[in-house]
Amino acid sequence: MLFGDDREIKIILKKFNLPEDKGESLALTLQQYFFSNYSFYFTDAINEVKEILQVSESLAKEIIITAGVLYLEKIEGAMKEEIKNTLKDNQIDIEKILTELEEINLGILTPRDLSYIDINEKDEALDLFKNNVKDVLASEFDENKENLNDRMINQLFGEGQTFKTELEKALFANQQKIGVNKIILDEKSVEPTVANWLQDFIKAGLIEKGLDFDRVQYFNQSRNFQNLTDQDKELVAKLLDLYFRLKNFPQSFEKLPMEDWYIIPYTKRRKIKFEKLETTSSLATDLNQNLIKIYYQTLNKFANLEGEEKTLAEKTNNGVGQIINKLNLAINNQKLITVLAALILLAENNSLDLLKKEARVASMFKQDLTLRMSPLDLDEFWHEDFNVKYLGRYLFWLLKEKLGMIENDAAVFALKLANILRRKGDTSFMKIAYGDTTSQSFKFS
Numbered sequence: 281m282l283f284g285d286d287r288e289i290k291i292i293l294k295k296f297n298l299p300e301d302k303g304e305s306l307a308l309t310l311q312q313y314f315f316s317n318y319s320f321y322f323t324d325a326i327n328e329v330k331e332i333l334q335v336s337e338s339l340a341k342e343i344i345i346t347a348g349v350l351y352l353e354k355i356e357g358a359m360k361e362e363i364k365n366t367l368k369d370n371q372i373d374i375e376k377i378l379t380e381l382e383e384i385n386l387g388i389l390t391p392r393d394l395s396y397i398d399i400n401e402k403d404e405a406l407d408l409f410k411n412n413v414k415d416v417l418a419s420e421f422d423e424n425k426e427n428l429n430d431r432m433i434n435q436l437f438g439e440g441q442t443f444k445t446e447l448e449k450a451l452f453a454n455q456q457k458i459g460v461n462k463i464i465l466d467e468k469s470v471e472p473t474v475a476n477w478l479q480d481f482i483k484a485g486l487i488e489k490g491l492d493f494d495r496v497q498y499f500n501q502s503r504n505f506q507n508l509t510d511q512d513k514e515l516v517a518k519l520l521d522l523y524f525r526l527k528n529f530p531q532s533f534e535k536l537p538m539e540d541w542y543i544i545p546y547t548k549r550r551k552i553k554f555e556k557l558e559t560t561s562s563l564a565t566d567l568n569q570n571l572i573k574i575y576y577q578t579l580n581k582f583a584n585l586e587g588e589e590k591t592l593a594e595k596t597n598n599g600v601g602q603i604i605n606k607l608n609l610a611i612n613n614q615k616l617i618t619v620l621a622a623l624i625l626l627a628e629n630n631s632l633d634l635l636k637k638e639a640r641v642a643s644m645f646k647q648d649l650t651l652r653m654s655p656l657d658l659d660e661f662w663h664e665d666f667n668v669k670y671l672g673r674y675l676f677w678l679l680k681e682k683l684g685m686i687e688n689d690a691a692v693f694a695l696k697l698a699n700i701l702r703r704k705g706d707t708s709f710m711k712i713a714y715g716d717t718t719s720q721s722f723k724f725s
Contacts, residue, residue: 409450691722
């Protein structure tokens with residue numbers, strides 16, 4: 281999916297007869313120019329678009345101006361004034377351009393509040409809940425399912441109550457069976473379908489008791505549940521977890537650490553224990569629903585890095601040495617997109633420790649630290665093993681101080697890297713950043 285709901289990009293691609301495979305890289309470049317506080321100016325944007333699309337400077341300028349007109353209502357603060365002045369300096373008739381764009385007749389110019397949902401993707405989710413939810417619950421965790429969860433949460437934030445209700449209806453229409461024996465519901469013998477298990481949960485009074493409800497009592501006392509095999513018990517427990525999170529969304533995310541932000545539980549992500557109910561009493565961060573919304577909105581800004589990642593992986597044969605070379609070059613040339621893609625590739629290769637070991641990318645950071653720390657403190661810091669403290673400080677320096685990202689975006693990207701490492705079995709970096717309830721933004725720890 282392209283950045284945002286991608287209407288603007290589709291319009292630009294059609295207006296200038298551009299190939300669709302250039303959409304992702306164009307979207308990310310325009311995002312960097314129009315929706316962030318990075319040091320990225322009009323001339324730079326033209327040159328970047330010229331290079332990406334291999335077009336003339338005049339055409340690249342026209343594309344940037346058209347994007348400015350399209351995005352103007354969404355841009356805020358000082359950047360909005362800058363774009364207005366740029367359009368004015370170039371004697372642009374905004375209304376005329378909008379009229380021309382409307383004549384393209386794409387039918388996608390009307391804004392939708394926070395809706396990043398492709399209609400096919402929404403139908404896919406509904407079909408999954410109605411026909412295949414058992415298969416997803418039974419499957420092992422992998423990165424594709426992580427992405428599925430993130431997309432579903434984005435959809436729920438975008439569509440709100442309407443989409444949530446549709447998903448619930450889809451679940452209650454699901455006729456997949458969990459278990460081989462019939463269950464007793466309202467003193468009748470019925471098939472052990474997903475829909476009937478949900479009814480059994482509800483009649484047991486579990487759903488309304490909140491995240492800390494006593495599921496153990498149900499697991500221990502329900503004859504329906506006790507007749508299941510251990511494997512099917514795990515599926516039923518996951519189904520209950522899914523339904524609770526969906527039914528109570530987004531309140532069900534409050535006071536949860538980010539690794540527990542999910543709708544669909546997976547075997548390797550969170551194994552439900554029948555003998556001991558997990559609680560939130562030890563959680564350090566009070567993340568309210570608005571912060572969760574901010575987190576996923578920010579993640580959307582990085583959704584289109586896949587094109588740059590793929591290009592970089594091909595150029596380097598995914599070799600960490602070559603990735604470090606490209607990262608060093610990108611840092612020196614202030615190429616934020618390439619820097620982010622390189623960091624993701626290093627994380628996927630379990631090689632983020634090279635940010636400390638490789639002088640090419642560590643020397644500038646160390647030099648900066650000499651201005652901030654005493655020689656003794658610096659020596660102690662530098663001789664520690666690579667850890668969350670080092671990575672957090674390095675990313676703060678690189679992304680915020682050197683490349684100009686706002687701290688919220690840099691911190692969320694740091695958490696994105698931490699989640700990659702978590703999926704590979706290392707959870708020690710999950711506290712690299714946190715959601716601050718006072719500022720309603722994410723910060724480095």
